[in-house]
Amino acid sequence: MSRAVILTVLLASLIVVGTSSPAWAAQLDARINPNNDSSPFKMSYLKTVFLEYSNGGELFDALRDKEWVVSGTADSSDPGVVQLIKKLNQGIKADGSQARISDMTVTYNFHLNARNINTSIDYRVILEGTLTDYVITKDSQRTLVDLGWRGLSADGEIIVDGIDINLPLNILREKEPTAFAIIDTPEAEDVLKKPLINADFILAQPLTNWHFLFDPTGINVDAGTFGLDKEISGFVVSSWTMGESSLREGRQVERVFEAEINADQKYVVRSVQSSDQGNLYTIGFGALDVLDGVEIVGVTPKPPEGYATTSTGDFPIMIVYGMAGIAAIAGIAFFFVSSRSLKNEKVGQQGIDPSRLVGYQTSASSGGYQTNRGEAQLKDDTSYQKTRSVYENTAPQETVTPPPTDANREEAACGCAASAEMGSECDCAMQGSCLCDATCQCTADLCKEQAHSMS
Secondary structure, three states, rough: OOOHHHHHHHHHHHHHHHHHOOOOEEEEEEEOOOOOEEEEEEEEEEEEEEEEEOOHHHHHHHHHHOOOEEEEEEEOOHHHHHHHHHHHHHHHHHHOOOOEEEEEEEEEEEEEEEEEOOEEEEEEEEEEEEOOOEEEEEEEEEEEOOEEEOOOOOOOOEEEOOOOOOHHHHHHHHOHHHHHHHHOOOHHHHHHHHOOHHHHHHHHHHHOOOOOEEEEOOOOOOOOOOOOOHHHHOOOEEEEOOOOOOOOOOOOOOEEEEEEEEEOOOOEEEEEOOOOOEEEEEEEEEEEEOOOEEEEEEEEEEOOOOOOOOOOOOOHHHHHHHHHHHHHHHHHHHHHHHHHHHOOOOOOOOOOHHEEEEEEEOOOOOOOEEOOOOOEEEEOOOOHHHOOOOOOOOOOOOOOOOOOOOOOOOOOHHHOHHHHHOOOHHHHHHOOOOOOOOOOOOOOHHHHHHHHHHH
16 A cells, blocks of 8 residues: 555655646847847746645645646737736836837736646736837947846736736736635745746846857858848847856856745645846947946947957857967977987897897607798806796606617518607507517517417
8 A cells, every 4th residue: 555655645646746837937039130120029928826735635625637728919008018017117117228119018827727636727918019229329440239128027917818927926816716715825926926027137147257158250151030131131139148057147046935824735826937037238349337327238340359259258268279289388398208218218129139049940750841930049057047937847857769770670570660760659559559579679569468379
């Protein structure tokens, strides 16, 4: 039973992880053309709220098998969109920026999905609009562009198509009144009343901490993203991005707000948002500055003379070249030292002088032929006695003296006599038979027995 419970919990956890949608908080994407009076921008706001009931209870019963989606699109003809544009412009002005939003379209999507141990509600609102009045000054040398407008945030209710798109609390109260009544506590309200349309962190992160890149080769491919044609070929494009964990931006983590509710069971309300992300692009080379407390960028058609940078910001290209030069010098030094080491090595014959060696023949005749094999030995053994192997067997070897043969022996009567000339007198015994008669004088036992039997 315990094993079944553990497997059930693991399976439920995998289902929750596999079906949960990621929450990416606020995402900014804007492409500024300083030569135009207006430029497009896009801002996305995402948040996920979890209602957790691991022990079941009335909240589980109220949300059992529930799933619904509320979505829609509205433009500036909707009073709610006009209200949102007004609130955003008020926030931009409060931040010290002179830029304004002139037009905007709102797309929203809210998705509730109930599961066995929790219910998730994904909130998504996307703003796509037109930004104006971002050029501060412009002359033949450079253009000052206002970037202090990027913290697009709005508080309170924003009613679009009769639906509050800003406070997660209200749509849950409207669509699921029974479930909301169970968790309607000050702690849960504090989590659910945090506005969805909030990009304060994007503004709070200084642009000097953003990741900077510029493309000096022209933007043929990217021309369409600015609404321009190929005539802008050859212009520089600068970009600033944020949202990664780094030494510049610090460690980026999820923003989680949580509250526990004690009703018939213990419930948890959790709001999850990932770190904000931002992408700013401008035509021309951008140099950051601050004007009256507002971050701005000075844009020129081309980078200053002699300026070079990498993706990490103001990192001089000469340092990169210097490091490459040091590596080249180290390589040359390595080959130089190696060459001198080779020259210092001994060249020619090493070991024993060949003039001190003498050859000895080691082969002997066998039958009707003789092999040509031999070995080299020292003429004198002075050095050999000093360096000979300690494992060499120094025991005296026994000298085998062949038995004398009878010159008057009848070779035809003794089969061993034929091999006597080759130093193998007992060849007949080695073959396991004897060809000897009574006149044979061979000392082999086999021959003696044969000779005795014939006498």
